[in-house]
Amino acid sequence: EAAVTQSPRNKVTVTGGNVTLSCRQTNSHNYMYWYRQDTGHGLRLIHYSYGAGNLQIGDVPDGYKATRTTQEDFFLLLELASPSQTSLYFCASREGLASAETLYFGSGTRLTVL
Amino acid sequence: GDSVTQTEGQVALSEEDFLTIHCNYSASGYPALFWYVQYPGEGPQFLFRASRDKEKGSSRGFEATYDKGTTSFHLRKASVQESDSAVYYCALGDLTGANTGKLTFGHGTILRVHP
Numbered sequence: 001e002a003a004v005t006q007s008p009r010n011k012v013t014v015t016g017g018n019v020t021l022s023c024r025q026t027n028s029h030n031y032m033y034w035y036r037q038d039t040g041h042g043l044r045l046i047h048y049s050y051g052a053g054n055l056q057i058g059d060v061p062d063g064y065k066a067t068r069t070t071q072e073d074f075f076l077l078l079e080l081a082s083p084s085q086t087s088l089y090f091c092a093s094r095e096g097l098a099s100a101e102t103l104y105f106g107s108g109t110r111l112t113v114l
Numbered sequence: 115g116d117s118v119t120q121t122e123g124q125v126a127l128s129e130e131d132f133l134t135i136h137c138n139y140s141a142s143g144y145p146a147l148f149w150y151v152q153y154p155g156e157g158p159q160f161l162f163r164a165s166r167d168k169e170k171g172s173s174r175g176f177e178a179t180y181d182k183g184t185t186s187f188h189l190r191k192a193s194v195q196e197s198d199s200a201v202y203y204c205a206l207g208d209l210t211g212a213n214t215g216k217l218t219f220g221h222g223t224i225l226r227v228h229p
Contacts, residue, residue, distance in 0.1 A: 035219075103160065
């Protein structure tokens with residue numbers, strides 16, 4: 001079973017603050033993803049990556065940066081946090097592109113921007 | 115762009131009731147289709163998938179059939195249990211073209227099963 005670990009579990013910051021959410025997967029999966037989950041919107045893709053140094057833009061990228069430093073580590077950066085970014089954030093990983101590949105999710109980071 | 119529509123935002127049932135959650139999709143290519151389930155306090159977890167027309171996916175008593183003609187992948191279970199209470203997400207995976215690798219989710223359906 002693939003393991004995806006997110007940290008911190010909870011984070012509170014103020015408007016304009018600088019926040020980094022961390023994600024590590026231990027199965028050397030190629031693809032990693034950042035989603036946000038909001039009531040009424042479900043899961044929305046922010047950014048994703050298919051390897052170290054690669055970054056692909058998702059559906060709701062505004063206000064977010066991301067960086068994939070290694071095969072295992074994918075970070076989501078909010079450089080000027082706003083209340084609209086209060087959400088539950090999930091990281092996920094996936095081995096490859098074949099239709100049989102499954103997405104494995106972490107347990108989430110709850111971010112509150114005051 | 116690709117999209118997934120789940121008709122029901124919430125479903126309330128009693129144990130042993132029949133469940134249907136409707137999922138329709140719009141995609142330019144020939145996507146793979148998935149159902150994920152999310153229990154309270156956890157991340158979503160894979161339930162099952164289907165990759166081609168008329169293929170049936172199933173797991174834990176849940177099933178869905180890929181229907182390219184009606185662009186649907188409806189989730190069904192014959193007899194639900196209280197432990198099935200969770201949020202269910204339909205998703206599609208774009209395996210071709212410019213969006214390769216991207217997985218698009220519906221808004222989710224909250225299922226509550228009463229004893």
